[in-house]
């Protein structure tokens with residue numbers, strides 16, 4: 444399976460002065476953990492890392508450190524995650540008919556999750572890893588008043604990996620760019636095009652490291668795994 448890793452964010456919500464993926468968790472960078480897990484999966488055969496050019500020297504050092512036995516391509520990212528993935532799709536090898544997309548910031552996804560998503564993508568054209576939400580979710584207006592409480596039994600929190608047939612996802616991205624759709628994941632583009640997206644059971648520990656407290660939680664989980 445071909446894998447694209449969007450890693451071109453700035454880390455604004457982390458309050459870091461560098462790309463948060465370069466921050467260390469135990470003895471390895473956040474991106475290093477993500478790559479090591481993807482590389483340990485039995486199904487990943489190629490990885491495209493999407494980043495800002497200024498980060499490429501650090502990314503290359505991380506790839507060397509993790510010593511992946513796979514072809515790796517560095518791809519220049521865009522202003523938004525959506526643009527970054529668009530660039531990634533253009534850079535896939537011509538023979539790539541299906542692709543998994545996994546946020547560099549989700550460094551705790553296990554190799555098994557990559558394998559399960561790969562297997563499930565054999566029989567559908569679009570899927571995401573997701574887990575049922577534990578909290579009751581409120582829809583709140585601009586003045587902080589609740590507008591609605593959706594039925595929790597129907598709510599799932601979207602994660603990555605997300606997997607798609609490449610030609611279909613390319614079409615959805617083109618349409619999204621043309622019509623100015625502003626979305627935060629690739630499944631949303633698929634959905635807006637009226638295409639089905641299946642949910643695969645994700646992992647509770649597969650958090651997206653976004654704020655300083657996420658870093659501490661991720662470090663705790665990694666330490667437990669190594670013990």
Ligand code: C5P
Nearest residue numbers: 449450451452522523524527546547548
């Ligand atoms: O900012 P957030 O954590 O939601 O971003 C999700 C993923 O998308 C991160 O791995 C980040 O590096 C990536 N991203 C990107 N290009 C951008 C913005 C975010 O590849 N312009």
